[in-house]
Amino acid sequence: DADVTQTPRNRITKTGKRIMLECSQTKGHDRMYWYRQDPGLGLRLIYYSFDVKDINKGEISDGYSVSRQAQAKFSLSLESAIPNQTALYFCATSDWEGGYTFGSGTRLTVV
Amino acid sequence: DAKTTQPTSMDCAEGRAANLPCNHSTISGNEYVYWYRQIHSQGPQYIIHGLKNNETNEMASLIITEDRKSSTLILPHATLRDTAVYYCIVRAQGSNDYKLSFGAGTTVTVRA
Numbered sequence: 487d488a489d490v491t492q493t494p495r496n497r498i499t500k501t502g503k504r505i506m507l508e509c510s511q512t513k514g515h516d517r518m519y520w521y522r523q524d525p526g527l528g529l530r531l532i533y534y535s536f537d538v539k540d541i542n543k544g545e546i547s548d549g550y551s552v553s554r555q556a557q558a559k560f561s562l563s564l565e566s567a568i569p570n571q572t573a574l575y576f577c578a579t580s581d582w583e584g585g586y587t588f589g590s591g592t593r594l595t596v597v
Numbered sequence: 598d599a600k601t602t603q604p605t606s607m608d609c610a611e612g613r614a615a616n617l618p619c620n621h622s623t624i625s626g627n628e629y630v631y632w633y634r635q636i637h638s639q640g641p642q643y644i645i646h647g648l649k650n651n652e653t654n655e656m657a658s659l660i661i662t663e664d665r666k667s668s669t670l671i672l673p674h675a676t677l678r679d680t681a682v683y684y685c686i687v688r689a690q691g692s693n694d695y696k697l698s699f700g701a702g703t704t705v706t707v708r709a
Contacts, residue, residue, distance in 0.1 A: 490640075519697075528698075528700065529699050531697075574638060576640050578640070578641075580697075582690065583690050584690050586633070586697055587643065588641050589640050590639060590640050591639065
């Protein structure tokens with residue numbers, strides 16, 4: 487099994503719909519992150535969490551929310567999806583030494 | 598985190614060593630050099646990291662100059678599956694700086 491598992495892998499949704507992307511990790515790390523990547527661009531941080539009770543906004547949090555259900559689970563929600571949220575979404579976890587482990591990504595298309 | 602400079606792209610022949618340079622002239626004493634790569638549309642993958650000594654693992658070797666202002670990632674026997682964007686990142690361990698800045702990286706194309 488992968489260290490960081492994201493579901494779904496691909497999703498097409500309609501404008502205005504609420505959608506949740508899920509992430510679980512088996513690394514035992516406290517720190518978890520959600521990034522998005524647009525074609526030809528780098529990763530941009532949406533939200534991050536340093537432990538279950540700690541949630542922080544990243545650089546592009548508008549239109550998104552997160553929930554840290556447990557140390558191993560961190561979900562990302564789009565409250566009302568819009569087309570410019572079409573992107574590749576990555577969940578990641580990191581240890582104190584700074585090594586990040588990323589999931590395989592969720593390709594989200596909003597039509 | 599200190600900034601890094603990498604070439605935009607490079608080609609490498611399959612089976613040959615690929616040497617990827619990275620400049621980080623403003624690196625601080627407590628900052629490590631990390632290398633990641635991203636194969637097309639996959640999640641970035643950790644490769645190796647080091648402080649000042651050379652490091653080797655099953656994927657690659659990392660050579661850091663004595664003044665720590667530059668480093669080279671070496672893929673000893675490049676394969677077609679090593680075609681990816683490679684990112685050199687400098688950051689301190691235990692940092693509360695949440696953002697891992699990947700920059701543009703080096704697009705490495707391994708040719709048969």
